[in-house]
């Protein structure tokens with residue numbers, strides 16, 4: 296069979312590029328818009344044919360050699376073959392396209408805030424355990440597969456996480472542990488703390504012996520299995536493995552700054568923080584306003600959020616539960632502004648309806664998924680809001696993931 300020759304023209308969400316060939320649409324991985332590539336069909340994804348680049352016939356001027364030896368096999372990164380500046384351009388195009396599909400126009404002055412050094416940014420990593428002939432190792436899922444690819448390095452994680460992996464594997468081997476599933480590691484940005492959680496289904500799990508041996512193997516780290524500290528802007532937060540934390544600490548500061556600049560909380564105002572997690576945004580906002588009401592469904596995050604509010608002497612009150620339910624009990628006129636940061640799925644229609652009913656003057660919407668961000672913003676616009684500003688904050692360099700934030704005002 297003749298090789299498939301494709302000419303991708305635009306970026307698609309997911310790190311692929313869109314090509315059309317004799318009327319058929321392809322999503323091509325490891326190709327850049329403007330290139331001519333030889334590609335191999337790889338089935339379908341969401342009803343669209345997928346292909347992987349096998350040879351680049353005419354490279355883009357934005358193409359670089361991916362530095363990671365696992366790139367192309369590992370499911371973690373999709374964009375290492377593009378210069379970082381181009382990655383940011385591609386992300387902007389993907390967001391503009393998502394907004395256009397929702398009937399919106401991304402404000403032309405929407406900034407794209409990238410990193411000075413787009414590597415070693417992750418302070419949290421989740422690794423799958425795999426038993427090999429020579430013992431346990433940790434790695435990532437392979438691209439579009441549940442099979443595990445063991446890794447010795449990962450250049451988007453904090454180096455302390457990379458260095459810790461062999462210690463966790465070696466201790467498991469020495470203690471002849473069985474049934475390891477996955478390992479979650481989070482490092483303190485400014486301290487020695489290394490928070491760990493190992494999921495396993497072994498009989499006779501030796502937690503204390505294991506922790507002791509790992510600690511011996513990692514003398515520079517303070518091994519923690521309960522909570523660690525996350526400090527920024529003179530505030531301190533307790534973080535646990537079972538609660539959300541922004542994985543890119545350096546860009547978290549950029550994102551929160553951008554969101555606060557949009558929100559502009561005033562001293563007499565009361566603010567709603569929806570999908571509040573452990574309260575990092577709530578506490579930061581509360582420093583500039585009268586009070587914050589935080590809504591969060593994860594009871595562990597609510598517990599930690601209340602503690603974080605106390606530690607920082609912040610006027611934050613938690614309403615536990617789902618945003619779409621809790622907002623029904625919130626009275627009109629109680630809040631002047633809203634900030635929200637839902638997971639990828641975005642808001643339930645009932646949550647948007649409640650936001651429209653409450654009609655706060657300003658809504659700052661932070662999102663990690665452009666399609667649901669645009670969908671929900673369009674619904675808010677139909678409910679009487681206008682988009683005032685938007686920004687893209689690159690929280691996930693080398694990968695297709697995109698974080699964006701928008702300010703809406705009641706028109």
Ligand SMILES: C[S@@+](CC[C@H](N)C(=O)[O-])C[C@H]1O[C@@H](n2cnc3c(N)ncnc32)[C@H](O)[C@@H]1O
Pocket residue numbers: 539540541570571572573574575576590591592593596616617618619636637638
């Ligand atoms: C992306 S995190 C944002 C956390 C926080 N704003 C931060 O920056 O650390 C989303 C949070 O929403 C919570 N969540 C998800 N669905 C929810 C819902 N329907 N109602 C309330 N909270 C929800 C999750 O538990 C998680 O803590």
